[in-house]
Amino acid sequence: MSKIVAIKIGLASCGIAAGGEAVLAELKKATDLPVIEVGCIGHCYAEPLVEACLDDGSSVIYGNVKATEKDIQNILSLAEEGRFEIPAARKAKELVKVLALAGKISPVDFDDYTANGGYEGLKKARMMKPEEVIEEIKLSGLRGRGGGGFPTGMKWGFLAAKPGFDKTVICNADEGDPGAFMDRSLMESVPHQVLEGMLIAAYATGASRLIIYCRAEYPMAIKHLKIAIEQINAHKINCFDDRTIEISIKEGAGAFVCGEETALIASLEGQRGMPRFRPPFPTDSGYQGKPTMINNVETFGNVPIILREGGKNFASVGSEGGRGTKLFALAGDLKYPGLVEVPMGTTLREIVFEIGGADPDHVKAVQTGGPSGGCIPVEMFDTPVDYDSLRSLGAIMGSGGMIVIGNDRCMVETARYFLDFTHRESCGKCTFCRVGTTRMFEILERIVAGKGCEADLDTLEDLGKKIKAGSLCGLGQTAPNPVLATLRYYRHEYLEHVNENKCRAMQCNALVDIYINKDNCVKCKMCLRSCPVNAISDDFVVDPAVCTRCNSCLDSCPKKTIIRVAKGEAK
Amino acid sequence: MKTEFDFLKSIAPEPGNLIKGLQLIQATEGYISEDGIRAAAEYFGRPEADVEGVVSFYAQFKRVKPGKFQISVCDGTACHLKGAPLVHEWLYQDLKLKPGETSPDGLFSLETVACLGCCSLAPVMSVNGRVYGKLERKTMMKILKEYADK
Ligand SMILES: Cc1cc2nc3c(=O)[nH]c(=O)nc-3n(C[C@H](O)[C@H](O)[C@H](O)COP(=O)(O)O)c2cc1C
Ligand code: FES
Numbered sequence: 279m280s281k282i283v284a285i286k287i288g289l290a291s292c293g294i295a296a297g298g299e300a301v302l303a304e305l306k307k308a309t310d311l312p313v314i315e316v317g318c319i320g321h322c323y324a325e326p327l328v329e330a331c332l333d334d335g336s337s338v339i340y341g342n343v344k345a346t347e348k349d350i351q352n353i354l355s356l357a358e359e360g361r362f363e364i365p366a367a368r369k370a371k372e373l374v375k376v377l378a379l380a381g382k383i384s385p386v387d388f389d390d391y392t393a394n395g396g397y398e399g400l401k402k403a404r405m406m407k408p409e410e411v412i413e414e415i416k417l418s419g420l421r422g423r424g425g426g427g428f429p430t431g432m433k434w435g436f437l438a439a440k441p442g443f444d445k446t447v448i449c450n451a452d453e454g455d456p457g458a459f460m461d462r463s464l465m466e467s468v469p470h471q472v473l474e475g476m477l478i479a480a481y482a483t484g485a486s487r488l489i490i491y492c493r494a495e496y497p498m499a500i501k502h503l504k505i506a507i508e509q510i511n512a513h514k515i516n517c518f519d520d521r522t523i524e525i526s527i528k529e530g531a532g533a534f535v536c537g538e539e540t541a542l543i544a545s546l547e548g549q550r551g552m553p554r555f556r557p558p559f560p561t562d563s564g565y566q567g568k569p570t571m572i573n574n575v576e577t578f579g580n581v582p583i584i585l586r587e588g589g590k591n592f593a594s595v596g597s598e599g600g601r602g603t604k605l606f607a608l609a610g611d612l613k614y615p616g617l618v619e620v621p622m623g624t625t626l627r628e629i630v631f632e633i634g635g636a637d638p639d640h641v642k643a644v645q646t647g648g649p650s651g652g653c654i655p656v657e658m659f660d661t662p663v664d665y666d667s668l669r670s671l672g673a674i675m676g677s678g679g680m681i682v683i684g685n686d687r688c689m690v691e692t693a694r695y696f697l698d699f700t701h702r703e704s705c706g707k708c709t710f711c712r713v714g715t716t717r718m719f720e721i722l723e724r725i726v727a728g729k730g731c732e733a734d735l736d737t738l739e740d741l742g743k744k745i746k747a748g749s750l751c752g753l754g755q756t757a758p759n760p761v762l763a764t765l766r767y768y769r770h771e772y773l774e775h776v777n778e779n780k781c782r783a784m785q786c787n788a789l790v791d792i793y794i795n796k797d798n799c800v801k802c803k804m805c806l807r808s809c810p811v812n813a814i815s816d817d818f819v820v821d822p823a824v825c826t827r828c829n830s831c832l833d834s835c836p837k838k839t840i841i842r843v844a845k846g847e848a849k
Numbered sequence: 850m851k852t853e854f855d856f857l858k859s860i861a862p863e864p865g866n867l868i869k870g871l872q873l874i875q876a877t878e879g880y881i882s883e884d885g886i887r888a889a890a891e892y893f894g895r896p897e898a899d900v901e902g903v904v905s906f907y908a909q910f911k912r913v914k915p916g917k918f919q920i921s922v923c924d925g926t927a928c929h930l931k932g933a934p935l936v937h938e939w940l941y942q943d944l945k946l947k948p949g950e951t952s953p954d955g956l957f958s959l960e961t962v963a964c965l966g967c968c969s970l971a972p973v974m975s976v977n978g979r980v981y982g983k984l985e986r987k988t989m990m991k992i993l994k995e996y997a998d999k
Binding site: 531 | 908929
């Protein structure tokens with residue numbers, strides 16, 4: 279029988295949040311085998327995940343491990359119980375390249391990274407001329423993964439054309455789209471891969487300063503990057519023949535707009551993060567007035583792979599609308615939320631249903647691109663996911679956040695949620711964005727409260743168009759998208775709200791009541807006990823004036839006989 | 850500059866380092882006090898109004914003293930869909946806590962944040978930086994009680 283030689287446990291943020299640390303402590307108590315803390319393999323729904331590595335090179339993975347003696351013994355005895363298998367449909371569709379080492383190696387072990395092909399890309403680049411490296415990137419067809427999709431090789435060319443070495447390359451790790459976590463996972467699990475990409479960029483463009491602008495909500499990513507930078511300095515791989523590259527990390531301070539390039543630079547300079555007019559473009563005058571180039575975390579994560587396998591090979595994967603693979607953060611109403619990597623051009627149907635395991639009868643739409651994007655109705659799920667196809671539908675690919683919206687979600691409420699976010703995050707510089715998004719938000723608040731009118735819908739559309747036209751940066755230019763997209767595909771839901779005071783998803787609290795169906799009721803009084811405001815009488819009638827519609831009773835009912843119904847119909 | 854802010858000297862006194870300095874002040878003091886603003890202005894060579902402007906721009910900086918334990922409830926897209934508004938409702942019902950406020954015993958402060966990057970475990974909160982996922986009313990109150998008893 280095979281023997282366990284080492285045990286790996288996923289301890290990225292998701293693993294820890296699921297209780298991985300307690301499992302680690304129990305494992306260490308129970309065995310003398312080496313226990314290696316690794317990053318995230320992307321199957322967040324099954325965290326905490328523990329991998330038992332066997333002497334024949336294979337391994338067995340256990341999912342949803344609890345810090346109990348039974349679970350730990352199951353692992354150590356290689357029991358059948360509790361084993362985790364990657365769902366077959368996902369295995370068939372996925373193409374893991376950028377994430378190949380994530381969750382497989384220790385994120386903070388330099389030797390582990392180099393033993394698995396790490397820094398070979400940089401070595402190869404340094405045997406080429408800088409302009410040859412840029413040619414290779416152009417050949418690969420790589421486009422920026424931060425949302426805009428600008429051709430990366432071209433951007434590098436702009437910076438390389440500037441004379442001298444007094445130039446800066448910035449890694450945009452602000453990951454502001456709420457609901458996206460690709461960049462977090464990459465930085466936590468394989469920080470060296472991101473840094474290798476940045477060093478290659480420095481070599482190719484003639485920069486001598488590297489800055490990572492990382493949001494402060496990602497403490498583990500920052501910690502791992504800091505350790506990795508120390509290792510790079512110790513191994514002197516940042517020393518090129520003619521210059522030494524200085525690498526630093528700056529923490530963001532919680533402002534979505536700082537993901538925009540010029541705002542990011544203002545923030546780095548210790549100012550309020552307000553975008554400014556372009557030109558001049560950062561490659562002409564950026565950080566401290568010097569030529570500067572900004573790329574996204576995932577963009578850099580792709581670079582070592584391009585160098586290792588060659589631009590032409592890299593471009594053989596993907597579609598016209600985008601080359602290579604793309605990471606998506608799947609969350610919302612589906613069975614297998616987590617991080618997936620698929621070739622560009624994979625359809626939404628494949629991602630949401632086959633990989634994500636969502637129930638086709640229960641999905642209404644998917645939101646891509648976060649607050650700058652739009653929703654795509656389930657009828658259009660055969661659309662390939664790349665930069666251009668999604669834009670034609672009024673959505674964007676964005677950085678890769680994908681939220682699956684189930685049938686029991688209200689699209690008006692979803693749009694209200696996004697406008698709540700953007701109107702607060704508007705920096706206030708442009709009137710259309712500052713005042714316009716606030717007005718849109720107020721109208722949406724009115725509609726979900728059952729106080730809207732039909733004319734509101736036209737006002738929303740009108741305002742949306744004007745805000746898009748009258749804003750300086752991408753925030754305002756895209757902020758109306760979630761509203762415009764839902765108005766385009768789900769106008770009937772808006773109309774029901776304003777004309778019939780009805781929310782078909784039974785989500786908008788002002789338009790629903792709670793009803794206890796007495797036919798199934800076993801009079802256990804769990805609902806009475808769970809109600810925080812004592813809205814339920816002894817004969818099981820809910821007082822709508824007192825009830826806050828917090829759903830506590832629905833969750834507490836063992837017979838599932840309490841439901842949300844349209845207002846006034848709780849009879 | 851008051852000597853209690855001497856820790857700023859670990860950062861170079863360049864105007865561009867202001868945000869880093871403010872982050873250090875907040876990490877040390879828990880928030881940015883009037884004295885903190887004055888110290889940062891003096892040390893980094895920027896007008897006080899300028900410093901105030903930077904502090905008010907970024908959501909991270911707090912101008913009032915927070916509780917011993919900082920609860921950050923995520924209201925990112927995934928968490929919102931999966932019930933972040935309910936999490937807020939529970940906190941209000943059970944602890945009378947509203948976002949931006951601190952409990953009278955000084956133990957807990959509540960804030961809303963956008964995405965902690967653990968969306969697949971939504972709804973999510975963090976307490977002093979430690980993330981808890983798949984929140985339910987009971988488990989959440991148990992977690993908070995454990996903190997309160999510390
Ligand atoms: C409001 C706003 C927020 C943005 N947030 C991010 C972000 O969080 N991360 C990111 O990489 N790019 C973000 N971008 C896009 C960047 O401005 C920029 O296009 C990108 O970092 C360039 O890198 P790439 O070419 O590698 O994609 C944002 C843009 C806008 C307008
Ligand atoms: S939306 Fe809550 S962790 Fe991402």
